[in-house]
Amino acid sequence: QQTLKERLAELIPAEIENVKAVRAEHGKKSFGPVLVDQLYGGMRGLPALIWDGSVLDPDEGIRFRGKTIPEIQDLLPKAPGGSEPLPEGLFWLLVTGEVPTQAQVEALSKDWAARAAIPEFVEELLDRCPPTLHPMSQFSLAVTALNHDSTFAKAYQQGVSKKEYWGPAFEDCMDLIAKLPNIAGRIYRNVYGQGKVPAIDPTKDYSWNMANLLGFAEKNDFVELLRLYITIHSDHEGGNVSAHAGKLVGSALSDPFLAFAASLNGLAGPLHGLANQEVLLWLRKMQSKIGENATDEAVKEYVWSTLKNGQVVPGYGHAVLRKTDPRYSAQREFALKHLPNDPLFKLVAQVFNIVPGILLEAGKAKNPWPNVDAHSGVLLTHYGLDQMNFYTVLFGVSRAFGVAAQLIWDRALGAPLERPKSYSTDAIKKIFAGK
């Protein structure tokens, strides 16, 4: 049976030719206008990157290698007795564009389990962090430190040829994904006083091990939730802050650990991944202000007060999406199946019925609908993982799958240093003077 690396080695030459052909035929053609507003406006909508792993349609949401979330839930291999896709399969799909067999996915689980140990000095580094240091900062610190053993950095120092970059990048990316559960588990146990991290079980899948390191493996529904969670949070095309930060830093040939640490630092922002923490904080504040089982009127008033205080409603809006995020819908389906009577889920559903109307009435947000972060916290809380400032770490573990797949392909295709041109406001005025 072929390994992921062997399959990738077969696919790369054809893709290099494919890109060459597209560039030869279309390379000198203009690809849409650039508006001055886009220079000032966070480059929103500016075509600027290539990534084949996933594409985001504003109305339909994400497709991973052309497949919607319900399609991957149906097509990807599952754990014995499970019904959610194994993230191992999603990684294979992101990297190759192909749906793996059950055996290929099992081999990937074993490979990652074998690579999962983290160096002792990284364990000590984490153990020395004050529990008051945000889990995302600890996460980023530990991932940066993994660069100590980077195969890519070593190969580069030894003069590896450009054509061979992808091999050592692949090894680092596999190590990166494999080691994240041990890092995340250790942070969780250190910060919240949950005792010692157990050993990885090489006979179990990645999500089971992640759940076990957090102390939740005996709850089978939680393990299933993690399988779904990691799968749907893995990738969201190339332009989101974490994916783009990783690609940018990787383009300087910083190794995948350094590149992914940059992704994590972006994910730690409240407008990006930290929104999952913010949603739970916001819901809890709402409950303490207006009580549980509050009326729609009281919820409406609370939402308006958030806006009037100049704050955003966390979990709502999106830079690209213009409809309800299918990742929100997938999590809602999970909640309807496993926790329909959970009071916090009921509040999330109540908020879903109220917030879009208010955001529309307020008239500023281009997308009034919920995104992925509006729903993830309530599911984790239901199973007892209620330490909100840990939530973005789980998003980070998941996002490694997409960033890693992209870093491997960037090195395989010889992606150049990213270096766009910046302009001064004075230059803009001069360029358009007299028009």
Ligand code: NMX
């Ligand atoms: N609540 C209140 N105001 C909002 C919201 C919201 N949820 N979403 C957008 N706006 C405002 C936004 O702040 C901006 O105001 P101003 O003109 O005063 O600067 C205006 O509406 C236009 O913003 P958009 O063009 O709709 O949104 P943009 O593309 O700039 O930003 C987000 C997208 C996701 C940053 C924004 O919708 C937001 O802040 N949402 C809340 C935070 C959140 O849920 N982030 C998680 C996104 C998903 N993820 O995991 O990364």
Ligand code: MLT
């Ligand atoms: C993501 O998953 O990265 C977020 O939805 C943000 C984005 O796509 O810009």
